[in-house]
Each structure stands twice: as C-alpha cells, then as structure tokens.
Amino acid sequence: MLKNYIKIAWRNILRNKLRTAIHVLGLSIGISICFLIFNVVLEAHSYDKFHPDGDRIFRVSTTSIYRGSIYPNPGVPFPLGEQIQDEVSGIENRTHIYLLSKTMVGIPSSDKNLGRQDGVLLASEAFFKIFPREWIAGSEEQALAKPNTVVLSEASAESYFPDLDPQEILGKEIVYFNQDSIPAVVTGIVKAYDQNSDFEFSSFISMNSVQTMKNKSRFNMDRWDAITSNSQVFIKIAETTDPLKLESDLNALVGKYLELDEGDERNHALQPLSEVHFRDAMYQNDPAEPLILNGLMILGGIILVLACLNFINLETAHAINRAKEVGIRKTLGGNRSQLTYQFLSETFVIVFVAAILSFALVEILKSLAMDYLPAGFQVNYFSLTNLGFLLGFSILLTFLAGIYPALILGKYDPQRALKGERVRAGKFSFGVFLRKNLTVVQFTCSITFVIMVLVLTSQLKYMSQQEMGFDKEAVLYISTPFRDELNRVDIFKEKLSQQAFVQGVSFSDDLVSSNSYSTSEVEMAVDSISQNVEVQNKLIDSSFVSVNGLKLIAGTNIANRIDQVLVNESFVKKFGFANPEEAVGKSFYYDDTTRVIQGVTNDFHSLSLRSEIKPLLMVYQPEYSSLISVKLEKGANIREAKETMDQIFKELYPLESSEFKFLDEVIAKFYEDDQMLRNVMGFASFLAILISCLGLFGLSSFTIAQRTKEIGIRKVLGATISQVLVLISKEYVLLIGISFAIASGIAWFFASQFLNNYAFKIDMPYGLFILSGFLILIVCLTIVGLHAFNASQTNPAKVLKDE
Incomplete structure (x- = not known):
C-alpha cells in the first residue's frame, strides 16, 4: 500500500x-x-560534556555591587582560590587557575625564542584530577606538585622540541615571560581532547611557581578586594553536597575577610560547567551568546x-x-x-x-x-x-x-x-479566508524584516557620520611590553619622533577611544561640599592631546608631571562647576597624590556611541603605560611610514611580533556586532521576500487562471486592460495594506529596543516604514500584474468558446 x-x-x-x-x-x-x-x-x-562527573563541576563566579552598579566577573580574589577548600566543606576537589595572555616562550637549551603565545595557564595540582587527560609522557600524580614545573600539550611539545621524543622532552627547561620570568621544567605531556572543550591550553604551569617570582605582588595574593577574570576557581563538589548551601558558605567568607562600605555587596555563585561556554568562555573560544x-x-x-x-x-x-x-x-x-x-x-x-x-x-x-x-x-x-x-x-x-x-x-x-x-x-469559504490570512502573515514578516534592516542601516550610517571629538585619521598605535625591564620606550619614542613623516608621538595606557573602560573614584570639595564621583580614567602624557586632535577649552596642557591632570567637560559639569575656567587650578587627592586640574578638554567619545560621554580624568603615570600612538604628517605615504615604524620596533624589540595598527580600524570595530546583525537581518529579509513571492507567484497564477472566463466576459463587455489590472490587483493591495499596518507595530517595538542600546541614536525613521511597505507593494503588484496582463491578452473568443 x-x-x-x-x-x-x-x-x-x-x-x-x-x-x-x-x-x-x-x-x-x-x-x-x-x-x-x-x-x-x-x-x-x-x-565539555564529556568530563567525568561533569554535573558536579562548577566555576566560582563573583558579582560585585558598588555604588549601585553591578559588576559580574567569572574570576575570584586570588586568596579565595587558594583557601576555598580549607574554608568551605563539601568540596571533593578544587583547582585554581590563572590565565596568562601574550606570554613570551623561550627554549634555553637551543637558544630559541618562540615569541608571544596565548594558551599559557597557571594551574594548581588538582587540575588534572578534575579535568583528566590522556598522558603521552609523565603522570598527573606529581606533574604540577612542585614549583617551576610545566605540563605541555602534545602540539606544544612538538612545536617546542620538534626533534625529540616525548620521553626525551621530560626534564627540559622552558622559560616563560609575562611581566616576570618563569623558568619551568617539563614534567608531562598530554593529548588534546577529541571533543570540543574550553580547556585546551598549550602550557600548564604549576600554580605554586608564583611564590618564586620577583613580581609576585601583581597577583594580589593577599587582597580579597581585588578581582580579575584571569583568576578562576573550578570545584568538584561531593555527591551529597547541596550547591545552594555551598554558595551560602562561600558568601560567608566575604564577611570574614572583606569589609564593605554600606550599600556595597560581594556575592559568589556556582556556575555549572555546562554554562561556562555560554558565559565568559576561556581565551581561545568566544562565548556562545x-x-x-x-x-x-x-x-x-x-x-x-x-x-x-x-x-x-x-x-x-x-x-x-x-x-x-x-x-x-x-x-x-x-x-x-x-x-x-x-x-x-x-x-x-x-x-x-x-x-x-x-x-x-x-x-x-x-x-x-x-x-x-x-x-x-x-x-x-x-x-x-x-x-x-x-x-x-x-x-x-x-x-x-x-x-x-x-x-x-x-x-x-x-x-x-x-x-x-x-x-x-x-x-463562506474557509479556504479563501485562510489563504488571505496566510498571505497577510507572510508579507507581515517580510515587511518587518525590511523595516528593521533599514533602521539598522540608518543607525550605522548615523554613527559613521558622527563627530567623535578627536582626529582618528592617520593615527597608528602599537603596544610595547608592559613595564619593560630594559626601558626601551624612551628610545623608541625618540626614534619615531625623528622620522620626517611623524607629526607627534604619545605614550598612554589606552587609545583615545576603545572598548576598555577603567574607572576610579575622585573626591573633591566644591563650594565647601565634598563630593565622591566615579570617573573614567586614562593614563596619558603631554603629547596625547595633540596626537589625537583634542581641543583644550580651558587652562593649559600637562607638562608630564604626576601632580597635573586634564579633565573633560563632563567632569566639570558632574562636579557642578559653573564653567571650565572655574575648574582649572582646583586640587583633589587621588592615588595617594595631590592632583591639580591643569586644563579642560572638549568632550570626546572615549567609548562607542552606545555610551554617553563619561566624566574623564587624564593622569600622567608612565610606569603603567605601554601604548605608543603616532600621528602622521598630512600627505605622508602611510604604507611606507608603517613599514619604517614596524622596522624600528623590530630593531628595539626583536622578540616581539606586534605591528602598528590603525586607530580608525578600532573605531570601525565598535559596531561589528551591529553590522553582523544588519547583514543577517538583510539575508533573512531576502529569504522571507523570496519565499513570500514564490508563494504569491504560484497563488496568483492559479487564482487568475480560475478567472480567465470572467476576464474574457469583462473584455467582451468593454473593459480595458487597465481596468482588468485594477480589478485583479485591488485585493492584493488590501492584503499588503493590512500586512503593513501589522508589521509597522511589530517593527516599531523591536526598532525601539535596538535604538535604546545607544546613547546617541537617530529618531524613529517612520519614513522608512512607509518606504518598506511601498517596496513590498511594488514587488507584489509586479508579480500579480504580469499574470493579470497575460490573462487579459488572451482572446475572449478562445476562452469563452465552450460557454
């Protein structure tokens, strides 16, 4: 059958x-x-669905509430990672990891430098107990027990020691440098997972190696108030442990070791391993949103x-x-x-x-x-x-x-x-009623998609045309090693300044505009009233203003002195000064030093247009700066200038692989997600219109074919072709009109939600709504009109011969 x-x-x-x-x-x-x-x-x-007892593995995350603002973080204070198993019951195993980015790797035995690499991890001894691996050489029992030991991935071992067998690699020394030298002896080699994982690293260095470092203070080993996403803790709880009870015990540690101001909070939560990839995944994988x-x-x-x-x-x-x-x-x-x-x-x-x-x-x-x-x-x-x-x-x-x-x-x-x-x-024909309503649904979706694409395009165009308050043209930048022990920055700046194509060189901790957002608290007395305000801060030098084309609207530029600062107009308004001139010369205490406002710059967009312009404090503090920005002369050959500057950098920093990049490319990347959304929506619009038009093509060809005799009779009675076209098309005009009315409401809601993400945005472009409906109407009438026109061209005698 x-x-x-x-x-x-x-x-x-x-x-x-x-x-x-x-x-x-x-x-x-x-x-x-x-x-x-x-x-x-x-x-x-x-x-990471394959780890044994994966349902009992959690990451400890932190949520801080400071002055009413919420700051989620996948990391924990360093001391929590070291003390959690001793302080909290119900934990079968814990591992404390610290992610090291852009780490220099050297092989002393062959005098080989492999450049800066990602994927280097500090991990405590129990790491391989929670996340077991297949061992090519060595074993997990003692691999990370001693300071200055390292376990390599199979790929890293082959890259670092291409001529040696795995057993021969054991005992070899590798030197890692990330603001400090970490010599480590290879104690094991592990295979990569054969399934997707966020825990694929190139080098696993023993966590207790931190104790041997000269600059170990940067890890904030004793500070419960310092949190970084680099410091993370994974725990495997006992089978009988209640995760909620364990979270409560974790939060009890906050009161024991940390004193918070009134209104501020610190909470720790257990994040299941299954959620790690969706929230702050590891370095090599972007989190799945x-x-x-x-x-x-x-x-x-x-x-x-x-x-x-x-x-x-x-x-x-x-x-x-x-x-x-x-x-x-x-x-x-x-x-x-x-x-x-x-x-x-x-x-x-x-x-x-x-x-x-x-x-x-x-x-x-x-x-x-x-x-x-x-x-x-x-x-x-x-x-x-x-x-x-x-x-x-x-x-x-x-x-x-x-x-x-x-x-x-x-x-x-x-x-x-x-x-x-x-x-x-x-x-009453339910079939006809259903077909009309299905047509309305189809074109409602199509018109909604088209409206959203046009709104997104308009917002992106608006942002590209906005004045940023600084000059992003012909500005290049490069990062130098942070806190370089050889102090080569001054030589580098001098060599760049000597080039005929260079207009200016600036040294700072960040670009004039980026997605990086560093804040600090400033206390200042204005009219005998003390105010505490959280402000954005940047570390700059005296060339920062000229290199980035900022405008001084009051006071003068700083002279590379720690006690002199620049602020922007929003800073002046936030503290209630009547005008920028009034703020110049005011002093305040910041970072254990008395600072004086030397000048006020124009408000510029130090963040993307999604954010309003924040009160900004610009401070001279070169020991924490590592970014060189270069402004080229007008008319300079940018390609040749970049090649020359890259060569100068390579001569001074032969072990680094960085190159100069363009500031305007960074600005363009602010809105990559929105451009991707616009492109995806545009593709969806195309598919929706295509599918709807395919259906309309088939439906109209059939329904018009059913009315050929009616059309023939009307022509015999004197109807013109235009009258026939209007007769056939008016029904579809009504359906598109209904679709447009429904789509406009839906599109308005979603467009409003999208535009509300921006502090600087276009007004709702209602004209684009009408344009979208008109475009879809033209497409539909073209399809229907061609069918109706062909039907109207048929000889009435041929159609009506059997009547």
Whole structure:
C-alpha cells in the first residue's frame, strides 16, 4: 500500500511541475536554514560534556555591587582560590587557575625564542584530577606538585622540541615571560581532547611557581578586594553536597575577610560547567551568546513557517483541481483516511526532495556566513544526529505542512466533487479566508524584516557620520611590553619622533577611544561640599592631546608631571562647576597624590556611541603605560611610514611580533556586532521576500487562471486592460495594506529596543516604514500584474468558446 501511495504521489508531482518546483524551493530554503542553525546550536552545546562527573563541576563566579552598579566577573580574589577548600566543606576537589595572555616562550637549551603565545595557564595540582587527560609522557600524580614545573600539550611539545621524543622532552627547561620570568621544567605531556572543550591550553604551569617570582605582588595574593577574570576557581563538589548551601558558605567568607562600605555587596555563585561556554568562555573560544542562539532559532523558525504557509496556501488553492479525483476515489470505495494518507505521502515526497536539495543550500549558506560561524565550524551531514534530525524533521514538516490540505481534500463530498464544486453558492469559504490570512502573515514578516534592516542601516550610517571629538585619521598605535625591564620606550619614542613623516608621538595606557573602560573614584570639595564621583580614567602624557586632535577649552596642557591632570567637560559639569575656567587650578587627592586640574578638554567619545560621554580624568603615570600612538604628517605615504615604524620596533624589540595598527580600524570595530546583525537581518529579509513571492507567484497564477472566463466576459463587455489590472490587483493591495499596518507595530517595538542600546541614536525613521511597505507593494503588484496582463491578452473568443 505504501509503495502504491509513493508511486501515485510521484506521478502527481511530475504532472504539476511548476507547483512542485515552488514547493521544493521554498521548503528547501527553510530546511537548510534550520539544519545549519541546528548544527550551530548543537556545536555550542557540545563543549565539555564529556568530563567525568561533569554535573558536579562548577566555576566560582563573583558579582560585585558598588555604588549601585553591578559588576559580574567569572574570576575570584586570588586568596579565595587558594583557601576555598580549607574554608568551605563539601568540596571533593578544587583547582585554581590563572590565565596568562601574550606570554613570551623561550627554549634555553637551543637558544630559541618562540615569541608571544596565548594558551599559557597557571594551574594548581588538582587540575588534572578534575579535568583528566590522556598522558603521552609523565603522570598527573606529581606533574604540577612542585614549583617551576610545566605540563605541555602534545602540539606544544612538538612545536617546542620538534626533534625529540616525548620521553626525551621530560626534564627540559622552558622559560616563560609575562611581566616576570618563569623558568619551568617539563614534567608531562598530554593529548588534546577529541571533543570540543574550553580547556585546551598549550602550557600548564604549576600554580605554586608564583611564590618564586620577583613580581609576585601583581597577583594580589593577599587582597580579597581585588578581582580579575584571569583568576578562576573550578570545584568538584561531593555527591551529597547541596550547591545552594555551598554558595551560602562561600558568601560567608566575604564577611570574614572583606569589609564593605554600606550599600556595597560581594556575592559568589556556582556556575555549572555546562554554562561556562555560554558565559565568559576561556581565551581561545568566544562565548556562545544564548541570546544570539535563541535569535537564530527564532529566525530559522520564521523562515520555515513562511515556507510551510506557502505550501498550505498553494495546496488549498489547488484543491479545486483535484476535486474530481477525490470524487472518483470515494465512488470507487476510497475512504477519508486513505485519501489523507495519499496526500500526506505526496507531501512527504516533496519534503524529502527538498531535504536532499537543502544539503547543497547548506554549503552555499556556510560559505556566505563563514564570518558569522564559530572558527573551524564543520557540518557532518551523515552523522547519526544529523540524519536523525533530517528524518524526524521531514516527518514533522510533512505533518505540519500537509495535514490541513490533506484533511480538506479528504472530506470532499463525492457528488459535489464530481461536479467540481467545493462549497455551496454563497457559502463562506474557509479556504479563501485562510489563504488571505496566510498571505497577510507572510508579507507581515517580510515587511518587518525590511523595516528593521533599514533602521539598522540608518543607525550605522548615523554613527559613521558622527563627530567623535578627536582626529582618528592617520593615527597608528602599537603596544610595547608592559613595564619593560630594559626601558626601551624612551628610545623608541625618540626614534619615531625623528622620522620626517611623524607629526607627534604619545605614550598612554589606552587609545583615545576603545572598548576598555577603567574607572576610579575622585573626591573633591566644591563650594565647601565634598563630593565622591566615579570617573573614567586614562593614563596619558603631554603629547596625547595633540596626537589625537583634542581641543583644550580651558587652562593649559600637562607638562608630564604626576601632580597635573586634564579633565573633560563632563567632569566639570558632574562636579557642578559653573564653567571650565572655574575648574582649572582646583586640587583633589587621588592615588595617594595631590592632583591639580591643569586644563579642560572638549568632550570626546572615549567609548562607542552606545555610551554617553563619561566624566574623564587624564593622569600622567608612565610606569603603567605601554601604548605608543603616532600621528602622521598630512600627505605622508602611510604604507611606507608603517613599514619604517614596524622596522624600528623590530630593531628595539626583536622578540616581539606586534605591528602598528590603525586607530580608525578600532573605531570601525565598535559596531561589528551591529553590522553582523544588519547583514543577517538583510539575508533573512531576502529569504522571507523570496519565499513570500514564490508563494504569491504560484497563488496568483492559479487564482487568475480560475478567472480567465470572467476576464474574457469583462473584455467582451468593454473593459480595458487597465481596468482588468485594477480589478485583479485591488485585493492584493488590501492584503499588503493590512500586512503593513501589522508589521509597522511589530517593527516599531523591536526598532525601539535596538535604538535604546545607544546613547546617541537617530529618531524613529517612520519614513522608512512607509518606504518598506511601498517596496513590498511594488514587488507584489509586479508579480500579480504580469499574470493579470497575460490573462487579459488572451482572446475572449478562445476562452469563452465552450460557454
């Protein structure tokens, strides 16, 4: 019976090639989008699912509330990481790790320097007990027990010692440098995980090596008030431990070791291992944003729903063509369930063909979306998970898209079906009502997408045209080693300044504008009233103003003296000074030093346009600065200037691999996420419009074909072609009008939510709403009009000859 259903279904599909092509194309687009999103979501949820007792492994995170602001952090104070197991019961094992970024790696035995690398980790002894590895050489028992020992990944071992066997590498010395030298002896080599993990590091250095460092104070080993995301703690709790009780015990430590001001809070929470990849993942993997993943699933669902609506719309419209087939089948003994199975089998064949075609579309989508997919993302089409997804998805899609048309066709009355009738004259037609509403739903989605894309584009254009308050053109920057022991910065600055193409050189801790946001508290007395205000701070020198094109609106520039500072206009307003001149000369106590406001600069955007301009304090403190910014002369050959400056840097810092970069590229990256969102929405708009137009093309061609005799009669009675076009098109104009009204409300809500993320934004562009609706209307009328025009060109005598 099933074979007979499939055979008949295939014949019916081949008999209606245009309708089949529209169905297959629309459904294949929906399936390919859902299949790709399924794999993206599956990949994001696959991280670190394989660790033994993973449900008992947690990361300890910190949330600080300071002066009403909330500061979440995946890190903990350094002393907590060392004392947690002694202070809190119910912990089976704990490991304290400290991430070291951009660490210099050297091999003394071969006098080889491997440059700066990521993936170097300080880890306490129990690390490999919580996160077991397969050992190529050495063992976990004593690998990290002693200071100045290191375990290498297999890839690192092969890179550092390419000519040695694993056993020969044991005992070799490696020197790591990250603000301090860390000599370490290799005690083990481990294999990489064969599944996705956030814990793939190149070097695991014993945590107790910190005690041997000269500059160990930078780890804040005794400070419970200092938190950095580099210092993280993972614990494995006992089987009988209640995580909530353990969290309560953790927070009790805060009161024991830390005294907080009134209104401030410090809380520690247990973050399950399964959530680490979604919140502050490790260095080598960007965290998977749940909001983005949910958005992708919703987007895929919308595209698929549109494709299903197309199928339902077109099939219910074509039902009249199969009325006689249904009548004959029922007259010959067929029952409703058999007819339903027959029509569902046709739907399944169409869905199956669409699923096969979707494989090719997935590869096209992958190539188009490569920049938006996780690094190294691959799709294993023939894995059991993906094959199961496609089979289950095809069956579900068959039911969702095919059940209503199948039930409609299966319930036709044989006598009226053989006459070609579906409803009695004058009776309300649910099918027509449904098709109109489905068309409205489709074009509501299309118009909403178009409006959102235009709003995003307008906001991005607005931001690109905004004055930042500084000159970002022809400014290059490079980072020098932090707290360089050889003190080469002054020589580097002098050599750069001697170049004819260089207008100025500045030394600071940060760019004039970046995503970095450092704050401090300033206490100042104004009109005998003492005020405490949290301000943004930057460490600068006297050249910072001229190199970045800032304007001094009051006072003078600093003279590279610790007691002199610059502030911006927002700082002046925040402290209540009547004007910038009044603030000049005012003193305050900051960082154990009395500071004097030497000058006031214009308000410039030190952060992106998402943020309002903050009160800004600019201080001279060169020992904590490491960034060189260079302003080139007008007309300078930028490419040659960059090559020359890179060469100077390489001569002074032969072990560093950094190059000069452009400030304007940093500014452009502020809005990369928004550009990605705009591009994704634009692609979704294209697909939504394509699917909707495919459905409209099939539906209008069929409905107009049903009205050819009516058109012929009207022409015989004197109707012109334009009158016929208006007659056919006015129904669709009404449907698009309803779609536009609904879409405008939906788009307004989401556009408002998006624009509220920006302190500097456009007004709601209602003109773009109208433009979007007009564009969709033009597209629809073009499709309908072409069909109506072709029908109106038919000779009435040919159409009416059988009447």
